[in-house]
Amino acid sequence: MTQLILFNVFNGLVVGAFYALMALGLSLILNLTGVINFAHGGFLALGAYIAYTLLPYVGFWGALVIAPVLTALVGIVVERVLIRRLYGRDPLYSLLLTFGLAFIFEDGTRFIWGAQSVPYQIPASLTTALSPSLFFLTGYRVFMVVLVAAAVAGLFLLLTRTRLGMRIRAGTLDLETVSVLGVNVRILRNLNFGLGIYLAGLAGVLAAGMLGLQPTIGTSLIMPSFVAIIVGGLGSLPGTLLGGILIGVASGVTTVFFPSATEAVMYVMMGIVLLVLPRGLLGEEGRF
């Protein structure tokens, strides 16, 4: 029993880290531009399928590096062509447009790569369990948590140490002032969108290794990221990270006792958080 609970807590941590990775990308875009990117799941699926296509040529590690970058490039183009037109408009319109994009992405991946789910080969070195007693600690799960931790650390370093990162953070607080100070806001928003989509692409490659590939992979993963952001508090990246991990662990633990409530539990958590702290765990008054 203890081992079962431990297994599911760890499993929840893996899933939570994964939600957090996706939610961080969403949060980045939302904070700077006020756009809720419904198509984030679509980009995730795109990342996964690009990796799948590259796999025979560049191998697992190559795909892990290249696929998210290619996804980010697609994101940058989509921002320039479509998303840019929505800034400053009622959030209704960005929701609808990205919603339409989500449909197109899902259908597009089905059209190109087929509706059947396909397996994603991961190196044998990552599939073995670390020890016989802790059978659930497969290399791949540990690898995922480590990689997410590295990506998050990298993101926070980027935001606090580089000029681009500092501009993004300043723009999040007051975009007008940043633009008056001579920063090209168009480019800033464009790169920020690309960064968010990079995280979605990375999450996609990792998801492919864990869940295999199917066209609906993105749409089924977007809702938990929304919940993660709300639980953590809109406008706070550390909040999003915390929210993702919390709901992941909560659903992991619930699986042990009440498997049919695995998904529902995160919504219950969201309800409780909103009741007690209407701005989320780390959200600030007045930002949204």
Added chain:
Amino acid sequence: MSLLRVEGVSRSFGSVVAVKEVTMTVQPGELRAVIGPNGAGKTTFFNMISGFFPPTKGRIFFADHEITAMPSHRRVALGIARTFQITEIFPELTVRENLRIAVEVASKHRLSLWLSRENETRIEARVAALIELGGLSAKADRQVSELTHGAQRATEIMMALALEPRLLLLDEPTAGMGDDETYHIVRLVRRLHKDQKLAIVLVEHDMRVIFNLADRITVLAEGSALAEGTPDEIAKSEAVQAAYLGKVR
């Protein structure tokens, strides 16, 4: 008995103290101006009286009810109405529709699904009277977003008046207006004060307006009450002059 009593209220935002222990008493029928250099905390002070946010310290009483933490819609029911520095109206509706909503809410019909013929007539008459009083007859059926700044402001003041308040709070009613428009608004405010015996608290920058209208003046500087008195007393006060000149320099 005083109408409005503010006792030592303070408000801070994070580590910034915007208003520091201000006390003020307004009598029924009085027209009180609150003045002060930019950043003196006038609007913050105002927002605490109207219930935009509660003070962090101190208490506020209105006609013997404590209203310190009361939500704004209940203050309205007690008889406090306000206008804003940037005019707040219903842009896509006509002047008549704007006022009609205000009159309906004031006559406790906000949850009614329809009106009896009798109520309908009474509300229409009241709306018509307000349009007349505000000098808006010629523009009554135009969408307010198309009107001049002055007419929009007059609409907003009339909406506040529709609530039949005992205290009217006006936040810079002539801000951003030309001489002509300012003159009309000043005349309107004076009429409300003299004819309707309405107590008014007004924040204003324009000294001509203030010395023209106010019974008494409260001067705020850097969040604290610096002086209080009749316009004559304030004009002579050295402390007030120093505060203003200091800012100018």
Added chain:
Amino acid sequence: MRKHWGSGVIWLLLFTMPFWMLAVGGYTELAARIVVLGLAAMALNFLLGFTGVLSFGHAAYFGLGAYGVGMTIKYLFPSTAAGVVIGVAAGTLAGAIIGALIVKLRGVYFAMVTIAFGQVFYFIAFRWNSVTGGDDGLTGWGRQPINLGFTTLDIQGNDKAFYYFVLALFTISVAVMALLLRGPFGRTLLAIRENERRARFLGIPIELHIWLSFVISCFFASLAGALFALVNNFTDPRFLRWDQSGTFVIMAVMGGMRSFWGPLMGATVYVLLQDYLSSHTENWMSFVGLVFVLVVLFFPRGIVGTARTRTVAEP
């Protein structure tokens, strides 16, 4: 005057639809689907267009109405009326509870929370196999004839009788919504849409009025859901999912959310388009997605809104 004329044409078309639907290549069930989804879009627009509050999770209440009627007929008693009542009660109750949790939130935040809460019921319907049929949906039930005492309404076997049953409920719902919007309460909702701050300082308790509007909207959305289940004699967990919510929003926006009838037109266009596309191409989802994108970029004011601008521009 023109407005009355327009409404007259709409009612005339609605009341005669079963008689010409076949002639133009449609079928009676398609007519019923238009009316029902039109009601759902109009219910959403009560909140979106006339209160200025964006809910992206109305499929939840729609779907609860649908499951309510299906489960009542399947498990409790074979009565259409009882099913509809229970379905509507379930959807409205859920709306009242969730609404109370979220009325303090605004804009993007409100939209996100409505989306997320909308999914709870989807997962319940999806996971609770033994009762809801899970992914396959709730089957093994169907609409029952309605006994009115003096006569029996055969909505089970007679397509036209069923259409007029649906249209009767639609008519009552639309009349009630119009009445609500025309009175003082409806004007407070417009006031909130136009300027929330002014509305608050007129003495309107904003949260209460938004909550009431939300609950009214959920009431009619769940009625539409219950009727939709009856149209299909089937309940699908996808009725409850976020993409269904988005569909209601696009119907309202495509038709024109500032207009009373706009959402019905949006629903008509959407239903016909989907019906046509899904029988002609495998990739209808892409086309629907493209419609979303095009509407946002080129017709943000919808059919009615765009038509109005034209007539104003060319007097």
